Amino acid sequence: MSHWDNPADSVEADSEEIDYFEREGISLWQQLQKELYPDYKVVYFSEKLRKVVTNINELDSQDCLTAS
Secondary structure, three states, X not given: OOOOOOHHHOOOOOHHHHHHHHHHHHHHHHHHHHHHOOOOOOOEXXXXXXXXXXXXXXXXXXXXXXXX
């Protein structure tokens, strides 16, 4: 968990927390895409893949969508 006032005090997240964060991020990304289309293009930066994702199909084979 990040400690914004003093980043040195931040605790490293475990793999379960990282997976949860990724799934929630993807869910929010998909919701924003639906709400803002066609006026805006919404992209997602995957922490697991360490890259910008523009299409949900990029995540299908990457184990980013599966629950722990």
